[in-house]
Amino acid sequence: MLARTADHLYWMSRFIERAESLARTLDAHYRHSLLPHAPEVVARDWRATLEALGVYELYLERHSEVSPASAFQFLAFDRDHAGSIVACLRQARENARAVRGTITSEMWETLNSTWLEVRGYEAANADHDIGDFLEWVRYRSHLSRGVTLGTMLRDEAFRFVRIGTFLEGADATARMLLARARPGFVPVDEAAGPDAYTWTLLLRSLSAFEVYRKVYRDAVTPWRVTELLVLRDDLPRSLSRCADEVYENLRAVANDQSAETERRAGQFYSAFHFGRLEQLLAPGLGAFLEGILERVADLGVRIAQDFLVPPSPN
Amino acid sequence: MIENAYDEMQLPDGTPRSHYRRYGTWLHSQAPDRLARRRAEADSRFHRVGITFAIHGENEGAERLIPFDIVPRILPATEWRMLEEGLRQRVRALNAFLNDVYHGQEILRAGRIPAELILCNAQYRPEMQGIEVPGRIYAHIAGIDVVRAGDGDFHVLEDNLRVPSGVSYMLENRKMMMRLFPELFARHSIAPVEHYPDVLLENLRSVAPVGVTDPTVVLLTAGAHNSAYFEHAFLAQQMGVELVEGLDLFVRDDAVYMRTTRGPVRVDVIYRRIDDDFLDPLAFRPDSMLGVPGLLSAYRAGRVTVANAIGTGIADDKSIYPYVPDMIEFYFGEKPLLANVETYVLRRPDDLAYTLAHLDELVVKEVHGAGGYGMLIGPAASRAQLDAFRARIIADPPGYIAQPTLALSTCPTFVANGLAPRHIDLRPYVLSGRETTIVPGGLTRVALVAGSLVVNSSQGGGTKDTWVLEN
Incomplete structure (x- = not known):
């Protein structure tokens, strides 16, 4: 293509x-x-x-x-x-x-x-x-x-459509969470006083409120909302799901020069797939999400270099 | 003008011609509001599908619909057969002429065409001299504009051999008519046109460089802001070939490649929809951003086919047009089956004198103009316009030709207050490769303004579906 x-x-x-x-x-x-x-x-x-x-x-x-x-x-x-x-x-x-x-x-x-x-x-x-x-x-x-x-058709063109969709999806979910993360904020696993309703709204706006109820059958807590949106790889807009899709579709279009990009996408995906939320959030929710946004941006630049504007072979 | 025009649908006594009889009966049985609904449906569908074009000089990115009229232009089988034979003969002669001009130039040496008309013409490309092109075909895709005059005979008004456009409207108009009025297609036996993209692809593959068995064809466009971009994207998709821009291609060791996500891929045939001038900045206009540096060199080396060939403009130039009947006689010893429109060549003193004396009766065209720009329609012009044009002609007589104002035939067309006759022409598309193929019909263009003879879409013309009836 x-x-x-x-x-x-x-x-x-x-x-x-x-x-x-x-x-x-x-x-x-x-x-x-x-x-x-x-x-x-x-x-x-x-x-x-x-x-x-x-x-x-x-x-x-x-x-x-x-x-x-x-x-x-x-x-x-x-x-x-x-x-x-x-x-x-x-x-x-x-x-x-x-x-x-x-x-x-x-x-x-x-x-x-x-x-x-x-x-x-x-x-x-x-x-x-x-x-x-x-x-x-x-x-x-x-x-x-x-x-x-x-x-x-499930061809190369489709793969690039999917890469765009999920890279953007990861970016968007990270930003929506980031808007809830004031400096130094660490999510706790208890219903959060006057702010509780904003976490419910976050779930609703990501079409994840009903999913939350189904998964946890319990009160909405910031910790669980974060866990759901970051680690649940069966939730369509979670970071884990998005990273998984980016990695999988990237592997399907791999070319001679894309090995490093694939490696970084795999590493990105592994962080969610094998990571623990305690570890990921150790620097605070805000710092964690800023890091995610940097990695998404890095993947975007690398994908552009490897596939979208290949250097002239002359 | 309309009084002595040939009406495609009706005889002078008001009864329908035999090939329109069945359609006429159907049309009269239709409730006016149903037809109005169908017309609105056609408009909204064309908008949604994005069958639009950009007009030169309007805001960048402005997209317009070409008005579509729901009354078809119908041709009986006998007329079409005659027309088809004439078109084949004409395009064969034009290709023979191009091959001659770029090789031995026998027609010039025989004195049948003045040599300076060719050699001093900006459309003549000396770079093409002596190049062997596959099958000796130069104009692989030709759009020949044909009109029917008051006597009912067809005449060729213009040959388009560079990058003729409009065929996508022929295909989309048919699709639209079948969608709007399926019952009409059950009632008539109408020759299909839907296979045009297959024929085009086969034609392009048949002229691949010698030795290439499974050629890769691409369509080269100037990009999404080009006025005919819809057609480029449409044809590429229908043929299943890549739609490329100049930057997607590069030349290495006289071979052309496209840049893909998996590295360079060799290209064998380029169906180009950009003009010669922009094809290769190293050979033609150095400021062109649309072309491919080194393309001419790869072409000259016979490593890639460019369709249409470079330099075909010398055969469709208006100063050459008057000589096409001579070409047919010179190369084949045949009489032309399709007549030219009578033409005054203003480089000839007698023709110039006649033209200046009858300016208000004639149509005058710049020899290098196209698209309905730069022409004078005498009977419709004001005194001031006539005077201005007269001065331009006197300053440069060889720059113009003149023709009698033809009463182009008319076809009933929906306008603001119902059906009314409007002038039409016809552009059939002639494909030349290993074989010559013409999909029955072509694009019928219609001048929507009452009395107007200008059918160009850039000047407010519309289009109709064209039916060739099968017997």
Whole structure:
């Protein structure tokens, strides 16, 4: 397969996944906002999210203060912000357009109609229901995933789509947890006072609340939420599951120069597969997650070097 | 203009022509709101599928639909057979001419075409002189624009031998019609067109360099911002070949390779959809970012086939067009089966004088123009436009040809207030390789503005499905 094609497929799936993750993040805030809170608590939570997403500084360049309305606008609809939901959907569509001959026509039509429809939401920006929009983004993402799994040949192209999806998934789950990890915070295994509800919301926004009940049949504690989202490799969006998929798909496309990247992906996966949560969290939840984000970024750079823009052989 | 135009559907007395009779009956039995719903459905589907094109000079990335009209253009089998024979003869002659121009130039030495018309033409590529191309085929894919004049006869208006486009609309229009009106296809015996991508692939494989048994074909595009990108992606997908950009290819030891996730892969045939000028920055425009450095050298070494060949523009140049009937006679000793449109060559003093005296009746074209740009339609022009064009012609007579304003045939077409006749043309696609193949029909383009004769999609033209009835 053409290296450029692999590059577009990889970024197409990363942007689809990123749009969905943003919708999930915003959904947690949206649900939270329906409860009574002091304004400073609301501002603190938004700030934590913007920081976890790595866009707090960029946000401050455009907005004087952290308010739910402007943060939502910035993360959902700001076309000039490359990390907004709308910008991600556009980039997913542009990448798909560049390889529309490689993906199935159903995949292309799904991504293209998502883009055509989101413009309707943009036009109605002020009027529509926030929850309704976020739900729509998630459903479109479900549809993209379904049409990919349901129509695409399990060839190399499919592998690059999967690598993009799960590398982005690992990044997103780490960031959502990071937004809950104030400096020095170590999760404990007991229901956590006034903060308890935010952990439930985190689970809900990752579609993991019912799973949690099924697995633990007990109260929601920060420790168990972390364990579920980091180590459970049967949970679709857990770090362990994502690392496993990245490793497996990377091995399937291995080439002459990718051995070191494979090794690092394997090491990344092993940390979750054979590690213990006590050890992993020893430096604190925040430091652990920062480390995860670095490794995800490193894998991203290495994958690009090995497969997506191979050096000219001349 | 419309008064003396040939109506494709109706006889002068208002009754349908025999090949439209069955369709006419069906059309009259349709409730207007059903047809309106179907038209809306076609639009939304074309949008969703992304069958769009970009227009030069508009915002970058702006994508538009080419309007699709649901009334088909129908050709009876007998007419098509005649047309097909004429097209084969013409494209055979054009390929023979290209081979001659780039080898012995006998037609020039015989004085049938003035040598300076060729040798001083920017479309003539001296780099091609003496190169042997597989099967002596230069124009592997030709789009020949044919019009029917007031007398009902077909004439060739233009040959497109560089990178003719539009065939994807022929295929998508058919798919759309079958989806919207399946009952029509049960009622008529319509020659299929769906196999075009198979024929195209087979054709490209048949002209691979000598000795290559299982050739790798790629389609070379300028990229997603090119106006015809949809078609490039569509054809590559339908043929199952890689859609490559210049940066995906490189040349080593006179062989062409593509960069893949598993290393370099050899390429044997390049179906290129970018112009000669941009193909190879080392040989042509040095500022081209779209091409492949060293491609011409690999091509000259016979290690890769480029389709269409480099330098085919010399045969579809408007200054050469008047001589195509001479080519047919010169190379085959045959009479042309398909006539040219009568053409005044303004480098000839008599033709120039006539043209200047009758400017308001004629269509004048720049010899190097294309796509409906740079032309004057005398009867539709204002006094000021006529004067301006007259000055341009006088400044450079050899730069222009003139033709009588043809009453292009009309076909009923849906417009804002119902069905109305609109002028149409036809672009059949002629594939030349080991064999010559023409998929029945082609792309019918329609001028949507009342009275307009300009069918180009870049100028607001639309398209129709084209049916060739089988007997």
